[in-house]
Amino acid sequence: MGKKITIDPVTRIEGHLAITVELENGKVKDAWSSGTMARGFEALLQGRDPRDAPFVTSRFCGVCYSVHQMASIRALDEAFGANVPWGGMLLRNLAMGAEYVYDHILHFYHLSALDYIDIMAVAAYKGRDKSLNALKEKVVGLVKSKDVFPLTPRYKPDEFSVTDPDMVTSAVKHYIDALAIQAKARNMGAIFGGRQPHYQSLVVGGCTQYPDINMVAKYRTMLDEMAQFVNEVYIPDVLAFGTGPLFPLAKMGLGGGHYNYMSYGALELDKDGKDQVFPAGVIKNLDPGNIKVEGFKPDKITESVKHGWYKENKPVHPYNGEQVFDLDKEGAYSFIKAPRYDGEPMEVGPLARMLIAGNPDLLGLIEKGAKPGVVARHAARAIETKLIIDACYKWCDELLSEMTKPGFKIHDTAHYEPPKEGEGVGFYEAPRGSLGHWVKIKDRKIENYQCVVPSTWNASPRCENKYRGQYEESLIGAPVPDPDNPINVVRIIRSFDPCLACAIHLIDPQTNELKDFIVE
Amino acid sequence: MNGLFGDISRRDFMKYCATTAAVLGLSEMELVSKVSEALAASSSKAPVVWLEGQDCAGCTISLAGALNPPVSSIILDKLSIRYHETIMASAGYLAEAVYEDTVKAGGHVLCVEGSIPTADDRFCMIGGRPFREMVKESAEKAAVIIAVGACAAYGGIPAAGPTKSVGIGKIVKDKPIINLPTCPVHCDHLVGSILYFLATKSAPPLDKIGRPKLYFDELVHDNCRRRSYFDDGLFLTDWNDPKQKNWCLYEKGCKGPDTYADCPVRRWNDGQNFCIDCGAGCMGCAEPDFYDGMSPLYTAESERSRNIMARKEAGLIPPKEKA
Structure with missing residues (x-):
């Protein structure tokens, strides 16, 4: 057996994650992904007024809060029989668009970039740019005062790290600029969302923020600044790195995985949802030269608990999921369940979405020799940020024209009271992938609430048929020449934009029973 | 080597x-x-240990929304962020090593985000250790302790769940704690409290439950721009009706009359908007019994809401004097 190392905590992600890898001849031979925190939100929702669910599930994750609200609200829309007016859908989409822009920018610059650059190269900057020289002085000052937290300590840069002083210095400058941009993107979202993190205005049946023309104008003005940053900074940075110094990583396909991809589809561009920014679909065993996309069928989703700390059970559809805890189960190593589509593990997220959409920019990168993996994942994320911004402009125009029509509506008031009984599913695409909430209502209260979240798909442990989860599979073969410096491991894991708090289902060490948690 | x-x-x-x-x-x-x-030298900046327990990182993201002063200046110029899982470069043992060194040396600002499970330590483990232990040991020599957000202050939403979670005040009992509830924390509340500490080396004046009076001294209701509609009994029932758009949100579950926070005057996101202005009402997230004591949130069908109306009818919430 090779040497095993564990990275715990994996940082610069949302939530608590531990990764263990087994090394042999300087490469990852096997890998295990383990979620290490649980709060029991699904259980605490049982017996509650269903309209609390979007508010509570938003707190699954303070990074991608709004997508949980949206999945939850869509589940409630279905269960309540609500017909969301186009005006309400547009307000929701404008709030969600802002979420995407902020989330993707934050992920690239603040959660990922430090894995690819040797930040100390800033000190060797010799150019004449005033702002870059100011930055150099700042970093050198931090080093001289022996306090470079939180930028160090870090894993040592390796042969793939970008060391060119000009590139690194401008990247660090963009890291700082992007801090303001992501904050402004969220301020833009607050125009229709009320405030963020954790929007307040998204409710079953529509949205609570009655818009006026000034709000739309303000949103558009802020959107211009986002568009400028994305087009002139974010996308050029990703391209410069991805097709430049990081191209060897792209060519070797670091972090590839199973090459199965899935998208539930999201963000309607028209009233009937026929045209969406992200189309739904499934790709099995990708052949980059001949991409075949099949239709997504919700019934094919099952969840396995084979290697989770849950009582042995055969894989079932989330509607019928039960969670009976078994902390001593042999072979179990995670609080995360293992969802499968048609029995197979799937990658969800920007790379999956852009492959399924057949996005020409991403396919162009693949044609140039980039294999699906960490670099393609970052590229897909940047590409779709631009698609979202384009859609936001469209939604602004639509909203302006809709607002001026007589009888303009933002909410289905007739369906705001919880039904005596009902059930609904809310599918959505979160920045980090496919998200589903399932709700069952009885006596006007929540009887059961289940979520299968993006990081459950990506971070899942093994299932019955021995398939590893996507994180685990994507680590296989990754070069780790120095066990004390597993920088490729964190590059791979972070490229998925993990969001672990929501991926953890509930357990009870006392009784082993989920149903005992019903709040009296 | x-x-x-x-x-x-x-x-x-x-x-x-x-x-x-x-x-x-x-x-x-x-x-x-x-x-x-180098080991002996210490920087002039205040060292910070920021722990995340049963959290959602929403408070971290909220802090990242600070524009004046910008968050970049806070994390690079004013503070020395030694340990913060969501932003630090290091991971695994490198991260743990800095944590240990800083906590051992003491004199740090301790920020805790997220609640602490009491039903079983295994609900929240970091680096293989119970989060509860980390809170205790890092509090021991801290210069100041800040409970960031509703979960760390009083348990928040997880307190209503099966993990029986609590705020840090229930774990660290022998030291004063600055409680900054609201879900998530307001970045102004956090930045202001830190700046106050850096300037005075002491906590700002606190109310009986540990909240800075500067931010939590007045009722949301008393500064609400919809207040006159509450006094007149005009309650919004239809979000589509432009005529009602400024009416009181009591019917939609607003808990402003029971909540102390400066949201109506400070607003959120650089003054962009806030819960009551977007038509959704206050959910009472600054109060110790949030979330359980405020649920259900988006309707007046809670005991809390009925109690508010009973007090109004009994004249216990007198109309605000009109100019």
Whole structure:
């Protein structure tokens, strides 16, 4: 057996994650992904007024809060029989668009970039740019005062790290600029969302923020600044790195995985949802030269608990999921369940979405020799940020024209009271992938609430048929020449934009029973 | 490599070597003699340990929304962020090593985000250890302790769940704690409290439940722009009706009459908007019994809401004087 190392905590992600890898001849031979925190939100929702669910599930994750609200609200829309007016859908989409822009920018610059650059190269900057020289002085000052937290300590840069002083210095400058941009993107979202993190205005049946023309104008003005940053900074940075110094990583396909991809589809561009920014679909065993996309069928989703700390059970559809805890189960190593589509593990997220959409920019990168993996994942994320911004402009125009029509509506008031009984599913695409909430209502209260979240798909442990989860599979073969410096491991894991708090289902060490948690 | 450095551990070496060698142009051998010096030196910036327990990182994201002063200046110029899982460069043992060093040295600002499970430690483990233990040991020598957000202050939403979660005040009992509830924390509340500490080396004046009076001294209801509609009994029932758009949100579950916070005057996101202005009402997230005591949130069908109306009808919430 090779040497095993564990990275715990994996940082610069949302939530608590531990990764263990087994090394042999300087490469990852096997890998295990383990979620290490649980709060029991699904259980605490049982017996509650269903309209609390979007508010509570938003707190699954303070990074991608709004997508949980949206999945939850869509589940409630279905269960309540609500017909969301186009005006309400547009307000929701404008709030969600802002979420995407902020989330993707934050992920690239603040959660990922430090894995690819040797930040100390800033000190060797010799150019004449005033702002870059100011930055150099700042970093050198931090080093001289022996306090470079939180930028160090870090894993040592390796042969793939970008060391060119000009590139690194401008990247660090963009890291700082992007801090303001992501904050402004969220301020833009607050125009229709009320405030963020954790929007307040998204409710079953529509949205609570009655818009006026000034709000739309303000949103558009802020959107211009986002568009400028994305087009002139974010996308050029990703391209410069991805097709430049990081191209060897792209060519070797670091972090590839199973090459199965899935998208539930999201963000309607028209009233009937026929045209969406992200189309739904499934790709099995990708052949980059001949991409075949099949239709997504919700019934094919099952969840396995084979290697989770849950009582042995055969894989079932989330509607019928039960969670009976078994902390001593042999072979179990995670609080995360293992969802499968048609029995197979799937990658969800920007790379999956852009492959399924057949996005020409991403396919162009693949044609140039980039294999699906960490670099393609970052590229897909940047590409779709631009698609979202384009859609936001469209939604602004639509909203302006809709607002001026007589009888303009933002909410289905007739369906705001919880039904005596009902059930609904809310599918959505979160920045980090496919998200589903399932709700069952009885006596006007929540009887059961289940979520299968993006990081459950990506971070899942093994299932019955021995398939590893996507994180685990994507680590296989990754070069780790120095066990004390597993920088490729964190590059791979972070490229998925993990969001672990929501991926953890509930357990009870006392009784082993989920149903005992019903709040009296 | 280990032999070269005597009693300085490998991770200490890596920590300082990585930061200094490249920039100062020192060779490794020269650097060795500097390492012990570096270990002894401390920066003038306040060291910060930021722990995340049963959290959602929403408070971290909220802090990242600070524009005036910008968050970049806060995390690089004003503070020395030694441990913060969501933003620090390091991971695994490197991260743990800095945490240990800082907590051992003491004098740090301790920020805790997220609640602490009491039903079983295994609901929240970090680096293989119970989060509860980390809170206790890092509080011991801290110069100031800040409970960031509703979960760390009073338990928040997880307190209503099966993990029986609590705020840090129930774990650390012998030290004052600055409680900054609201879900998530308001970045102004956090930045202001830290700046206050840096300027005075003490906590700002607190109310009986540990909240800075500066931010939590007045009822949301008393500063609400919809207040006159509450006094007149005009309650919004239809979000589509432009005529009702400024009416009181009582029917939609607003808990403003029971909530102390400065949201109506400070607003959120650089003054962009806030819960009551977007038509959704206040959910009472600044109060110790949030969320259980405020649920259900988006309707007046809670005991809390009925109690508010009963008090109004009994004249206990008198109309605000009209100008």
